[in-house]
Amino acid sequence: MANRQHLPGHPKLTTAFVLCLLLGTSALSHAGDPQEIVKTVCAACHGIDGNSVDPANPKLAGMDQEYLMRQLKAFAAGKRRDETMTGIIAGIDPLDFSRLAAYYGKMTPTPGKVNDAQLATKGKALYDDGNTDSGVPACAGCHQPDGRGNARFPRVAGQHQAYALKQLADYKSGRRATDPLMTTVGKRLTVDEAKALAEYMAGL
Amino acid sequence: MHGFSAFLFAAFGCTLAIAEPQWNASYAEKTEALSLKGDVTRGEAAFVICQGCHRVGALGRADGSYPRLAGQHTSVLIKQLTDVRSGRRSNAKMLPFADHSALSVQDIADIAAFLQQLPVPADQGQGSGGDLALGFKLYAKDCVTCHGERGEGKADQFYPRLSGQHYRYLLRENQLIRDGGRRNANPKMADAIRHYSDEDLAAVADYISRLPLAPAR
Numbered sequence: 383m384a385n386r387q388h389l390p391g392h393p394k395l396t397t398a399f400v401l402c403l404l405l406g407t408s409a410l411s412h413a414g415d416p417q418e419i420v421k422t423v424c425a426a427c428h429g430i431d432g433n434s435v436d437p438a439n440p441k442l443a444g445m446d447q448e449y450l451m452r453q454l455k456a457f458a459a460g461k462r463r464d465e466t467m468t469g470i471i472a473g474i475d476p477l478d479f480s481r482l483a484a485y486y487g488k489m490t491p492t493p494g495k496v497n498d499a500q501l502a503t504k505g506k507a508l509y510d511d512g513n514t515d516s517g518v519p520a521c522a523g524c525h526q527p528d529g530r531g532n533a534r535f536p537r538v539a540g541q542h543q544a545y546a547l548k549q550l551a552d553y554k555s556g557r558r559a560t561d562p563l564m565t566t567v568g569k570r571l572t573v574d575e576a577k578a579l580a581e582y583m584a585g586l
Numbered sequence: 587m588h589g590f591s592a593f594l595f596a597a598f599g600c601t602l603a604i605a606e607p608q609w610n611a612s613y614a615e616k617t618e619a620l621s622l623k624g625d626v627t628r629g630e631a632a633f634v635i636c637q638g639c640h641r642v643g644a645l646g647r648a649d650g651s652y653p654r655l656a657g658q659h660t661s662v663l664i665k666q667l668t669d670v671r672s673g674r675r676s677n678a679k680m681l682p683f684a685d686h687s688a689l690s691v692q693d694i695a696d697i698a699a700f701l702q703q704l705p706v707p708a709d710q711g712q713g714s715g716g717d718l719a720l721g722f723k724l725y726a727k728d729c730v731t732c733h734g735e736r737g738e739g740k741a742d743q744f745y746p747r748l749s750g751q752h753y754r755y756l757l758r759e760n761q762l763i764r765d766g767g768r769r770n771a772n773p774k775m776a777d778a779i780r781h782y783s784d785e786d787l788a789a790v791a792d793y794i795s796r797l798p799l800a801p802a803r
Contacts, residue, residue, distance in 0.1 A: 512638055514651035517679030519638025534634075563635060566682040 416481035423474060424482065427466065432489035437542035443489035448533035450483035453560070462560050494540035494584035505582025508575055516570045521579065524563075529586035539586035546580040609772045610744050616668040619691050624660060624699025632693040633700055635683055644701050648711030650754025656704035657750060659741035663698040665770075675770040708799050711752040713792025717785070721793025724786055728778040729794075737797040745772075753795035760787045 420430060428434045432443030442450060456462035457471040458479075474482070496502045510527070512520040521538070525531050529539030538546065552558035553568025554576075571579070606612060633644070639652045646654030655663065669675040671684040682688065689697070729748075733739050737749035748756065762768040764779045764787065779787070 514639075514647065514649065517639075519683070520641075521638065523636075523638025523642075524634055562685065562687045563683060 416478065416485040419474065419478055419482060420485055423470060424486075428486070432486040433492040434542070437544035438548070439542070440545045441491055441494075441541055442486040444491035444530070445487055445537045446531060446533045447480075447483040447487035449531065449536050450487055451479055454479040454483065456560050462558060491537070491540050494542065494586075496581060496585035497543075498581055501578050501581040502585055503582075505578035505580070508579055509582050513570070513575065516572075518567060518570045518575070521583075529583055538583040541580075541583055543580040543584050546583055547576055550576040550580070607772070609770055610665065613668075613672065615672065615691055616665060619664045619668055619694045619698075620661065622692055622695035624695040624697075626696075626700050626703060628693075629696035629698070629700025632689065632697050635688060636697070639679075639683075644704055645707070645709075646752055646755065648752050648754065650711070650752055650756075650758050653755045653759075654706070654710060654751050655701045657706035658701055658747055659739060659744075660695075660698040660702045661741050661744050662739065662746045663701055664694055665744050667694050667698070669770045675768065706750040706799055708750070710750050710795055711754055712795040713753045713757075713788060715792065715796075717789040718793055718796070720786070721789035721791075724782070724790040725793050729790065732772075732775070737794055748794045749797040750799050751795065753791050756791035756794055757788060760791055 427436065427439040428442050432445075433441050453462060454471065454474075455476075457464070457467050458474075458476060460468070508518070509521045509529075512518045512523075521529075524535040525538050526535075529537065531537035531539075549558060550568050550571060553561075553564045554571065556565065559565055636655075637644070640646055640655055641652070644655040646652050646656075666675065667684055667689075670677045670680055671686070671689075677684075732743070732745045733748050737747065739745040739747040759768060760779065760782075761784075763771040763776050764782055766776065782790075
Protein backbone atom coordinates (compact mmCIF):
# COMPACT_ATOMS: atom_id res chain seq x y z
CA MET A 383 0.00 0.00 0.00
CA ALA A 384 2.84 2.34 0.82
CA ASN A 385 4.07 1.85 -2.71
CA ARG A 386 0.80 2.93 -4.28
CA GLN A 387 0.87 6.28 -2.57
CA HIS A 388 3.72 7.59 -4.67
CA LEU A 389 2.83 5.74 -7.82
CA PRO A 390 0.88 8.59 -9.46
CA GLY A 391 4.05 10.69 -9.42
CA HIS A 392 6.01 8.02 -11.32
CA PRO A 393 4.39 7.14 -14.65
CA LYS A 394 7.13 4.64 -15.53
CA LEU A 395 6.82 3.07 -12.14
CA THR A 396 3.06 2.85 -12.49
CA THR A 397 3.39 1.05 -15.80
CA ALA A 398 5.91 -1.35 -14.41
CA PHE A 399 3.88 -2.00 -11.33
CA VAL A 400 0.63 -2.53 -13.22
CA LEU A 401 2.42 -4.75 -15.70
CA CYS A 402 3.75 -6.70 -12.81
CA LEU A 403 0.28 -7.07 -11.26
CA LEU A 404 -1.32 -8.01 -14.56
CA LEU A 405 1.38 -10.35 -15.65
CA GLY A 406 2.48 -11.72 -12.33
CA THR A 407 0.09 -14.62 -12.61
CA SER A 408 0.90 -15.02 -16.26
CA ALA A 409 4.59 -15.17 -15.34
CA LEU A 410 3.86 -17.94 -12.90
CA SER A 411 2.04 -19.91 -15.55
CA HIS A 412 5.01 -19.51 -17.86
CA ALA A 413 7.54 -20.77 -15.35
CA GLY A 414 10.54 -22.02 -17.23
CA ASP A 415 10.37 -19.40 -19.96
CA PRO A 416 12.54 -16.57 -18.72
CA GLN A 417 12.24 -14.65 -21.95
CA GLU A 418 8.52 -14.20 -21.41
CA ILE A 419 9.10 -12.82 -17.89
CA VAL A 420 11.93 -10.63 -19.11
CA LYS A 421 9.71 -9.20 -21.85
CA THR A 422 6.75 -8.53 -19.65
CA VAL A 423 8.34 -7.68 -16.31
CA CYS A 424 12.03 -6.75 -16.50
CA ALA A 425 12.70 -5.30 -19.95
CA ALA A 426 10.87 -2.02 -19.38
CA CYS A 427 13.64 -0.97 -17.01
CA HIS A 428 16.61 -3.28 -17.73
CA GLY A 429 16.19 -3.76 -21.47
CA ILE A 430 15.51 -7.01 -23.29
CA ASP A 431 19.29 -7.57 -23.58
CA GLY A 432 20.11 -6.36 -20.07
CA ASN A 433 21.53 -3.05 -21.30
CA SER A 434 19.20 -0.50 -19.75
CA VAL A 435 18.73 2.83 -21.45
CA ASP A 436 17.75 4.89 -18.42
CA PRO A 437 21.00 5.54 -16.47
CA ALA A 438 19.09 5.21 -13.21
CA ASN A 439 18.53 1.51 -13.90
CA PRO A 440 21.45 -0.88 -13.77
CA LYS A 441 22.79 -2.77 -16.72
CA LEU A 442 22.55 -6.45 -15.86
CA ALA A 443 24.13 -7.89 -19.00
CA GLY A 444 27.24 -9.90 -18.28
CA MET A 445 26.84 -9.82 -14.50
CA ASP A 446 27.67 -13.08 -12.77
CA GLN A 447 24.55 -15.23 -12.39
CA GLU A 448 25.28 -16.00 -8.78
CA TYR A 449 25.55 -12.32 -7.98
CA LEU A 450 22.25 -11.54 -9.77
CA MET A 451 20.59 -14.43 -7.98
CA ARG A 452 21.75 -13.13 -4.61
CA GLN A 453 20.38 -9.65 -5.33
CA LEU A 454 17.00 -11.02 -6.46
CA LYS A 455 16.78 -12.98 -3.22
CA ALA A 456 17.81 -9.91 -1.23
CA PHE A 457 15.05 -7.83 -2.86
CA ALA A 458 12.51 -10.61 -2.27
CA ALA A 459 13.52 -10.88 1.39
CA GLY A 460 13.41 -7.10 1.86
CA LYS A 461 17.12 -7.00 2.65
CA ARG A 462 17.68 -4.75 -0.34
CA ARG A 463 15.07 -2.09 -1.04
CA ASP A 464 14.27 -0.05 -4.08
CA GLU A 465 10.99 1.72 -4.68
CA THR A 466 10.56 0.00 -8.04
CA MET A 467 12.21 -3.37 -7.52
CA THR A 468 10.63 -4.04 -4.15
CA GLY A 469 7.21 -3.86 -5.78
CA ILE A 470 8.21 -5.79 -8.88
CA ILE A 471 9.91 -8.66 -7.11
CA ALA A 472 6.74 -9.61 -5.27
CA GLY A 473 5.19 -10.57 -8.60
CA ILE A 474 7.99 -12.90 -9.66
CA ASP A 475 7.98 -16.55 -8.65
CA PRO A 476 11.21 -17.20 -6.72
CA LEU A 477 11.51 -20.41 -8.71
CA ASP A 478 12.17 -18.24 -11.75
CA PHE A 479 15.02 -16.26 -10.17
CA SER A 480 17.77 -18.57 -11.35
CA ARG A 481 16.43 -18.57 -14.92
CA LEU A 482 16.28 -14.79 -14.96
CA ALA A 483 19.79 -14.52 -13.53
CA ALA A 484 21.06 -16.93 -16.17
CA TYR A 485 19.24 -15.03 -18.93
CA TYR A 486 20.74 -11.65 -18.12
CA GLY A 487 24.10 -13.06 -17.08
CA LYS A 488 24.59 -14.49 -20.57
CA MET A 489 23.82 -11.24 -22.37
CA THR A 490 26.62 -9.13 -23.84
CA PRO A 491 27.15 -5.83 -22.05
CA THR A 492 27.38 -2.69 -24.16
CA PRO A 493 30.15 -0.20 -23.35
CA GLY A 494 29.31 2.79 -21.19
CA LYS A 495 30.02 6.39 -22.06
CA VAL A 496 32.59 8.60 -20.36
CA ASN A 497 31.46 12.21 -20.30
CA ASP A 498 34.38 13.73 -18.41
CA ALA A 499 37.75 12.24 -19.27
CA GLN A 500 39.60 14.26 -16.63
CA LEU A 501 37.30 13.02 -13.90
CA ALA A 502 37.70 9.46 -15.19
CA THR A 503 41.49 9.78 -14.87
CA LYS A 504 41.08 10.68 -11.19
CA GLY A 505 38.75 7.73 -10.86
CA LYS A 506 41.30 5.39 -12.38
CA ALA A 507 43.92 6.25 -9.77
CA LEU A 508 41.44 5.49 -7.01
CA TYR A 509 40.09 2.37 -8.70
CA ASP A 510 43.59 0.92 -9.16
CA ASP A 511 45.29 2.10 -5.96
CA GLY A 512 42.61 3.10 -3.44
CA ASN A 513 43.15 5.87 -0.90
CA THR A 514 45.76 4.88 1.67
CA ASP A 515 44.92 7.85 3.92
CA SER A 516 41.27 7.00 4.38
CA GLY A 517 41.67 3.24 3.98
CA VAL A 518 39.69 2.88 0.78
CA PRO A 519 41.00 -0.28 -0.87
CA ALA A 520 41.65 -0.42 -4.59
CA CYS A 521 38.34 -1.36 -6.24
CA ALA A 522 40.37 -3.52 -8.63
CA GLY A 523 41.19 -5.87 -5.74
CA CYS A 524 37.65 -7.27 -5.65
CA HIS A 525 35.97 -6.08 -8.86
CA GLN A 526 39.10 -6.91 -10.90
CA PRO A 527 41.24 -4.46 -12.87
CA ASP A 528 38.90 -4.57 -15.86
CA GLY A 529 35.77 -4.33 -13.71
CA ARG A 530 34.24 -7.57 -14.91
CA GLY A 531 33.50 -8.79 -11.36
CA ASN A 532 32.69 -12.36 -10.37
CA ALA A 533 30.23 -14.41 -8.34
CA ARG A 534 30.95 -12.49 -5.17
CA PHE A 535 31.50 -8.97 -6.50
CA PRO A 536 29.39 -7.41 -9.25
CA ARG A 537 30.52 -6.32 -12.66
CA VAL A 538 31.06 -2.55 -12.62
CA ALA A 539 32.51 -2.15 -16.10
CA GLY A 540 30.34 -0.04 -18.39
CA GLN A 541 27.76 0.59 -15.67
CA HIS A 542 25.74 3.79 -15.81
CA GLN A 543 27.26 6.59 -13.72
CA ALA A 544 23.93 7.51 -12.15
CA TYR A 545 23.24 3.97 -10.98
CA ALA A 546 26.78 3.40 -9.67
CA LEU A 547 26.67 6.71 -7.79
CA LYS A 548 23.32 5.88 -6.24
CA GLN A 549 24.66 2.54 -4.97
CA LEU A 550 27.78 4.14 -3.48
CA ALA A 551 25.61 6.79 -1.81
CA ASP A 552 23.21 4.13 -0.51
CA TYR A 553 26.09 2.15 0.98
CA LYS A 554 27.36 5.34 2.59
CA SER A 555 23.96 6.18 4.10
CA GLY A 556 23.26 2.59 5.13
CA ARG A 557 20.21 2.37 2.88
CA ARG A 558 21.87 -0.50 1.04
CA ALA A 559 23.53 -2.99 3.35
CA THR A 560 23.91 -6.15 1.29
CA ASP A 561 27.68 -6.27 1.80
CA PRO A 562 29.40 -5.06 4.97
CA LEU A 563 32.69 -4.52 3.13
CA MET A 564 31.01 -2.12 0.72
CA THR A 565 29.34 -0.35 3.62
CA THR A 566 32.84 0.38 4.92
CA VAL A 567 34.06 1.46 1.50
CA GLY A 568 30.98 3.64 0.93
CA LYS A 569 31.47 5.42 4.24
CA ARG A 570 35.15 6.06 3.52
CA LEU A 571 34.62 7.45 0.01
CA THR A 572 34.06 11.17 -0.37
CA VAL A 573 31.31 12.41 -2.69
CA ASP A 574 33.93 13.63 -5.16
CA GLU A 575 35.76 10.31 -5.09
CA ALA A 576 32.52 8.44 -5.77
CA LYS A 577 31.82 10.68 -8.76
CA ALA A 578 35.30 10.07 -10.17
CA LEU A 579 34.94 6.31 -9.70
CA ALA A 580 31.54 6.18 -11.37
CA GLU A 581 32.96 8.10 -14.33
CA TYR A 582 35.91 5.75 -14.66
CA MET A 583 33.89 2.54 -14.26
CA ALA A 584 31.49 3.64 -17.00
CA GLY A 585 34.42 3.58 -19.41
CA LEU A 586 35.77 0.18 -18.41
CA MET B 587 34.45 -11.46 50.07
CA HIS B 588 36.54 -8.67 48.69
CA GLY B 589 39.66 -10.26 50.07
CA PHE B 590 38.75 -13.60 48.57
CA SER B 591 38.18 -12.23 45.05
CA ALA B 592 41.44 -10.33 45.31
CA PHE B 593 43.10 -13.62 46.23
CA LEU B 594 41.45 -15.40 43.30
CA PHE B 595 42.46 -12.63 40.93
CA ALA B 596 46.03 -12.71 42.15
CA ALA B 597 46.20 -16.49 41.87
CA PHE B 598 44.62 -16.49 38.41
CA GLY B 599 46.72 -13.58 37.15
CA CYS B 600 49.81 -15.27 38.47
CA THR B 601 48.98 -18.53 36.70
CA LEU B 602 48.46 -16.63 33.45
CA ALA B 603 51.74 -14.83 33.77
CA ILE B 604 53.59 -18.07 34.25
CA ALA B 605 51.69 -20.10 31.66
CA GLU B 606 51.99 -17.70 28.77
CA PRO B 607 53.16 -14.22 27.90
CA GLN B 608 50.42 -11.63 27.70
CA TRP B 609 51.54 -10.36 24.28
CA ASN B 610 51.02 -13.79 22.79
CA ALA B 611 48.18 -15.11 24.95
CA SER B 612 46.13 -18.04 23.72
CA TYR B 613 42.48 -17.47 23.03
CA ALA B 614 39.93 -19.73 21.39
CA GLU B 615 39.90 -18.24 17.91
CA LYS B 616 43.67 -17.95 17.58
CA THR B 617 44.20 -21.48 18.85
CA GLU B 618 41.58 -22.78 16.43
CA ALA B 619 43.04 -20.93 13.43
CA LEU B 620 46.52 -22.21 14.30
CA SER B 621 45.24 -25.79 14.54
CA LEU B 622 43.33 -25.77 11.24
CA LYS B 623 44.99 -26.99 8.09
CA GLY B 624 45.21 -24.09 5.65
CA ASP B 625 44.48 -24.60 1.98
CA VAL B 626 46.50 -22.52 -0.49
CA THR B 627 43.87 -22.52 -3.25
CA ARG B 628 41.05 -21.53 -0.94
CA GLY B 629 43.35 -18.96 0.64
CA GLU B 630 44.03 -17.36 -2.71
CA ALA B 631 40.28 -16.89 -3.24
CA ALA B 632 39.72 -15.58 0.29
CA PHE B 633 42.64 -13.14 -0.03
CA VAL B 634 40.76 -11.25 -2.74
CA ILE B 635 39.20 -8.90 -0.17
CA CYS B 636 42.70 -8.09 1.18
CA GLN B 637 44.47 -7.33 -2.08
CA GLY B 638 42.79 -3.95 -2.63
CA CYS B 639 45.17 -2.73 0.09
CA HIS B 640 47.95 -5.33 0.36
CA ARG B 641 48.08 -5.61 -3.44
CA VAL B 642 48.16 -8.58 -5.76
CA GLY B 643 50.77 -11.05 -4.58
CA ALA B 644 50.56 -9.49 -1.07
CA LEU B 645 53.58 -7.32 -1.87
CA GLY B 646 52.40 -4.37 0.21
CA ARG B 647 53.32 -0.80 -0.58
CA ALA B 648 56.69 0.89 -0.39
CA ASP B 649 55.09 3.99 1.21
CA GLY B 650 54.55 1.82 4.28
CA SER B 651 50.77 2.23 4.27
CA TYR B 652 50.29 -1.54 4.02
CA PRO B 653 52.87 -4.18 4.84
CA ARG B 654 54.16 -6.91 2.60
CA LEU B 655 52.61 -10.21 3.70
CA ALA B 656 54.15 -12.51 1.09
CA GLY B 657 56.45 -15.11 2.60
CA GLN B 658 55.50 -14.35 6.21
CA HIS B 659 55.18 -17.23 8.69
CA THR B 660 51.66 -18.62 9.02
CA SER B 661 51.90 -18.38 12.83
CA VAL B 662 52.67 -14.66 12.64
CA LEU B 663 49.95 -13.96 10.08
CA ILE B 664 47.34 -15.80 12.13
CA LYS B 665 48.36 -14.09 15.37
CA GLN B 666 48.26 -10.63 13.81
CA LEU B 667 44.97 -11.18 12.00
CA THR B 668 43.14 -12.60 14.98
CA ASP B 669 44.73 -9.97 17.25
CA VAL B 670 43.41 -7.20 14.99
CA ARG B 671 39.91 -8.56 14.82
CA SER B 672 39.71 -9.30 18.52
CA GLY B 673 40.93 -5.80 19.38
CA ARG B 674 44.33 -6.82 20.74
CA ARG B 675 46.07 -4.80 18.04
CA SER B 676 44.54 -1.50 16.98
CA ASN B 677 44.00 -1.15 13.27
CA ALA B 678 40.86 0.79 12.40
CA LYS B 679 41.47 0.66 8.66
CA MET B 680 41.79 -3.10 8.57
CA LEU B 681 39.21 -4.04 11.19
CA PRO B 682 36.10 -4.19 8.95
CA PHE B 683 37.98 -6.36 6.46
CA ALA B 684 39.12 -8.77 9.17
CA ASP B 685 35.72 -8.88 10.85
CA HIS B 686 33.77 -12.08 11.39
CA SER B 687 31.33 -10.91 8.70
CA ALA B 688 34.23 -10.91 6.23
CA LEU B 689 36.41 -13.87 7.23
CA SER B 690 35.76 -17.23 8.88
CA VAL B 691 38.41 -18.86 11.07
CA GLN B 692 39.05 -21.32 8.25
CA ASP B 693 39.51 -18.37 5.85
CA ILE B 694 42.22 -17.04 8.17
CA ALA B 695 44.07 -20.37 8.18
CA ASP B 696 43.70 -20.60 4.38
CA ILE B 697 44.88 -17.02 3.76
CA ALA B 698 47.92 -17.61 6.00
CA ALA B 699 48.79 -20.79 4.07
CA PHE B 700 48.46 -18.91 0.78
CA LEU B 701 50.57 -15.95 1.89
CA GLN B 702 53.35 -17.99 3.44
CA GLN B 703 54.19 -19.71 0.15
CA LEU B 704 54.15 -16.59 -2.03
CA PRO B 705 57.43 -15.48 -3.61
CA VAL B 706 59.16 -12.44 -2.14
CA PRO B 707 60.82 -10.33 -4.83
CA ALA B 708 63.73 -8.09 -3.86
CA ASP B 709 61.93 -4.85 -4.72
CA GLN B 710 60.89 -3.75 -1.24
CA GLY B 711 61.17 -0.10 -0.30
CA GLN B 712 64.54 0.76 1.32
CA GLY B 713 65.86 3.59 3.44
CA SER B 714 68.38 6.22 2.46
CA GLY B 715 71.41 4.05 3.17
CA GLY B 716 72.72 6.94 5.27
CA ASP B 717 73.88 5.04 8.36
CA LEU B 718 73.96 1.33 7.68
CA ALA B 719 76.89 0.82 10.07
CA LEU B 720 74.75 2.05 12.96
CA GLY B 721 71.87 -0.10 11.70
CA PHE B 722 74.08 -3.18 11.63
CA LYS B 723 75.40 -2.47 15.12
CA LEU B 724 71.92 -2.06 16.60
CA TYR B 725 70.55 -5.09 14.77
CA ALA B 726 73.42 -7.25 16.03
CA LYS B 727 72.93 -6.00 19.59
CA ASP B 728 69.12 -6.04 19.96
CA CYS B 729 67.39 -7.80 17.06
CA VAL B 730 69.40 -10.76 15.84
CA THR B 731 68.67 -13.08 18.76
CA CYS B 732 64.96 -13.25 17.91
CA HIS B 733 64.72 -12.21 14.27
CA GLY B 734 67.82 -14.06 13.04
CA GLU B 735 70.86 -13.04 11.04
CA ARG B 736 68.95 -12.97 7.80
CA GLY B 737 65.81 -11.49 9.35
CA GLU B 738 64.08 -14.81 8.97
CA GLY B 739 62.24 -14.69 12.33
CA LYS B 740 61.08 -17.77 14.22
CA ALA B 741 57.77 -19.29 13.21
CA ASP B 742 57.26 -21.34 16.39
CA GLN B 743 57.91 -18.27 18.55
CA PHE B 744 55.62 -15.97 16.50
CA TYR B 745 58.63 -13.76 15.67
CA PRO B 746 58.01 -12.27 12.24
CA ARG B 747 60.20 -12.57 9.22
CA LEU B 748 61.61 -9.10 8.52
CA SER B 749 63.57 -9.58 5.30
CA GLY B 750 61.78 -8.24 2.25
CA GLN B 751 59.59 -5.89 4.30
CA HIS B 752 59.22 -2.27 3.24
CA TYR B 753 61.44 0.21 5.08
CA ARG B 754 58.64 2.65 5.80
CA TYR B 755 56.44 -0.02 7.32
CA LEU B 756 59.31 -1.30 9.48
CA LEU B 757 59.98 2.22 10.68
CA ARG B 758 56.34 2.96 11.45
CA GLU B 759 55.85 -0.25 13.46
CA ASN B 760 59.17 0.22 15.28
CA GLN B 761 58.00 3.65 16.39
CA LEU B 762 54.64 2.26 17.50
CA ILE B 763 56.30 -0.53 19.46
CA ARG B 764 58.82 1.82 21.06
CA ASP B 765 56.09 4.28 22.04
CA GLY B 766 53.68 1.62 23.29
CA GLY B 767 51.13 1.99 20.48
CA ARG B 768 51.32 -1.58 19.25
CA ARG B 769 49.60 -3.27 22.13
CA ASN B 770 50.24 -6.88 21.11
CA ALA B 771 53.99 -6.42 20.76
CA ASN B 772 56.47 -8.51 22.72
CA PRO B 773 57.46 -6.37 25.75
CA LYS B 774 61.03 -7.68 25.39
CA MET B 775 61.21 -5.88 22.08
CA ALA B 776 59.61 -2.74 23.45
CA ASP B 777 62.24 -2.78 26.23
CA ALA B 778 65.09 -3.38 23.79
CA ILE B 779 64.26 -0.31 21.70
CA ARG B 780 62.79 1.91 24.42
CA HIS B 781 65.76 4.28 24.37
CA TYR B 782 66.24 4.33 20.60
CA SER B 783 66.18 7.75 19.00
CA ASP B 784 64.23 8.25 15.77
CA GLU B 785 67.61 8.13 13.98
CA ASP B 786 68.41 4.77 15.60
CA LEU B 787 65.05 3.37 14.49
CA ALA B 788 65.57 4.66 10.95
CA ALA B 789 69.07 3.18 10.77
CA VAL B 790 68.01 -0.27 11.94
CA ALA B 791 64.92 -0.30 9.67
CA ASP B 792 67.15 0.70 6.77
CA TYR B 793 69.57 -2.14 7.59
CA ILE B 794 66.69 -4.64 7.77
CA SER B 795 65.22 -3.44 4.47
CA ARG B 796 68.54 -4.41 2.85
CA LEU B 797 68.86 -7.91 4.31
CA PRO B 798 69.34 -10.55 1.63
CA LEU B 799 66.12 -12.42 1.01
CA ALA B 800 65.78 -15.91 2.37
CA PRO B 801 62.70 -18.11 2.21
CA ALA B 802 60.58 -18.09 5.36
CA ARG B 803 60.67 -21.25 7.40
